[in-house]
Amino acid sequence: MTLDSTTATSAPVSPAAEEEAFKNDPTATLEGVRGKDVTKAAKALLKDSAKRGGGSIQMQDVVKIYPGSTKRALDDFNLDIKPGEMVVLLGGSGCGKSTALRSLAGLEDIQGGRIMVGGQDVTGVPVNKREMAMVFQAYSLFPHMTALENVEFGLEVRGVSKEERRKIAMEQLDLVGLADQAKKYTQQMSGGQQQRVALARALAVKPRVLLLDEPLSALDAKVRVQLRDQIRRIQLSTGTTTVFVTHDQEEALAVADRIGVMNNGKIEQIAAPQDLYQRPATEYVATFIGLTNRLPGASNGEEAVVFGQRMPLLAGSAAGDAVAVLVRPENLALSLPGQHDSNIGEHARVEVIHFLGSLVRVDTVITSGEFQRWNKGEQLKVTVQLPANELPAGLAAGDEVIVTPRPVAALAC
Ligand SMILES: Nc1ncnc2c1ncn2[C@@H]1O[C@H](COP(=O)(O)OP(=O)(O)OP(=O)(O)O)[C@@H](O)[C@H]1O
Ligand SMILES: [Mg+2]
Structure with missing residues (x-):
């Protein structure tokens, strides 16, 4: 099961597929995933990360070549993000947006360059130690769990006590406007609601960095706009450093502090939306925006x-x-x-x-x-x-x- 396939929805998943999802979802991955043994280290990690707030990100000369391919999916890719900033990666299909995000999350090995978060080199650090949370295009929730249980899940994995995780999960569901739906199974929810649960689940662990890969593209136009604005409001209020991937220029213009326009595994130009529109550096950028x-x-x-x-x-x-x-x-x-x-x-x-x-x-x-x-x-x-x-x-x-x-x-x- 791939998490960012458009087809995966709330259909029941097999235990094996679920395990796979655990492995791929940074919000849900930590050693001893289902074990009840609470590690003190995990608890400290969470508290510490909450105190620190958003982390800066530097991706320096990152090269990604997929096995069996000679093409560079990321070609000396550079990206520098300030703490608390929301950067949108925009670009046509296949330009490397998801690869950039997955490399940042640690879901992909890279063949060159380095990745820093909060000033620390995380290049070889496994996905579950990077303190990031990711929301994918497909809802990637556990259908046999309620909304509340889904949000609590990442906290349980991190060893947060039952009482505390219920409190945090309810706060997060409230933040995304779903407090009254906490007891519903996610398969009984609409696409927009499921994606809000996924967002609450990602935010609940107080990640240093929030990664969103086309989180709205499976939704209809009206819900898309509502949820996009909600994501931006929440991001501003929590101050979480966020990278948001889309190929929809209107979405990018609406939410970004800065937009990085990608082409062939590189950022061709990165600037505030208005700068990008008024002062494009290349023809590709000029034609991509507006x-x-x-x-x-x-x-x-x-x-x-x-x-x-x-x-x-x-x-x-x-x-x-x-x-x-x-x-x-x-x-x-x-x-x-x-x-x-x-x-x-x-x-x-x-x-x-x-x-x-x-x-x-x-x-x-x-x-x-x-x-x-x-x-x-x-x-x-x-x-x-x-x-x-x-x-x-x-x-x-x-x-x-x-x-x-x-x-x-x-x-x-
Ligand atoms: N698992 C993989 N194995 C081999 N090649 C891959 C793999 N994933 C992506 N690629 C290739 O890497 C390049 C970048 O892909 P990526 O998924 O990052 O693009 P994208 O910008 O996210 O596109 P889209 O808008 O369609 O999601 C493409 O040429 C793609 O075919
Ligand atoms: Mg993609």
Whole structure:
């Protein structure tokens, strides 16, 4: 049984599969998993970890090559996280997000580099000694246990007394809004509720680091948004250092202190959501976060001319006579030919108008054939976004407009 398969839900699990889950789940793994013998060391560990609060994380030049593969799933991967910070790893399928998380948790051996938590080198340290907790995409709860028993479980394993673990488990269930469901078996709960139990179980052990691998992707859109906001509130209130993996950019933008955009086993850029959006370092990052237009321009590396408009360029921009300048839809203005009083801008024809409430997105196609060769023979399509009240009255598909870039810093590539 793999824990992060989308199919695993509350279906009964065999004892063998359960053992496997124990092994894979850092919240549930400690030597002598089911034994009643209480180790003092485990107790001290838990108390100590609670006192310390969130831990810093450094992953330095980490290399991961899976057995039988020659490809580096992590390729000199570097990540530096401050205590209490919430970092989201974002990237397309197969870029190495889960591998980064599993390596950090100690669920995967690494072939190079080192991993530090709270200033201590944990590179060779087994998963159950890293004081981390992980929540997976699938609910990975024990269906024959109630919500309360599931949350208590990690505490029992760590040798916390019955009375104390009941108290902590109830507090955690309350934190995720499930105090009244404590006695329910998890198989009687909805997906969103089960994932909240999994979250409570992870938090109950007061981990130094909380790792979330697409914890919301099996849920429907509305529950996803609610739970995402709840995770962020809890994370802020507990100050737990958290790494959250997703391939959903909206989710990333909504919860992260910083977002690391991954590509081919590396972080291509890591920055606060707004910085990443406004100052992407590469074309991959620019296209991964938000919409962007590729417009033909002439660049000297510091400034470009696009549709006659001079635009400042971001650091790392390419120079050349026919570069692509990446311009966000809201950084384009739209006017009617009769009302356009400058020679800057390019004629275009409206294709589709999308009303998005307070905003309007207008898909256009540039009418001059001049740019087609640059665009590999394809018509150049340009999307403009503007406040709904700035849309020229009566504008409709087929109308002629003029599209003008605003002089906002952009990336040329
Ligand atoms: N157990 C494994 N054995 C061999 N290769 C693996 C294994 N797990 C992952 N890989 C490979 O390592 C690379 C990174 O995989 P990983 O699961 O980290 O990607 P991901 O970014 O989490 O993708 P997704 O968004 O689909 O979950 C991929 O090329 C994948 O095929
Ligand atoms: Mg993954």
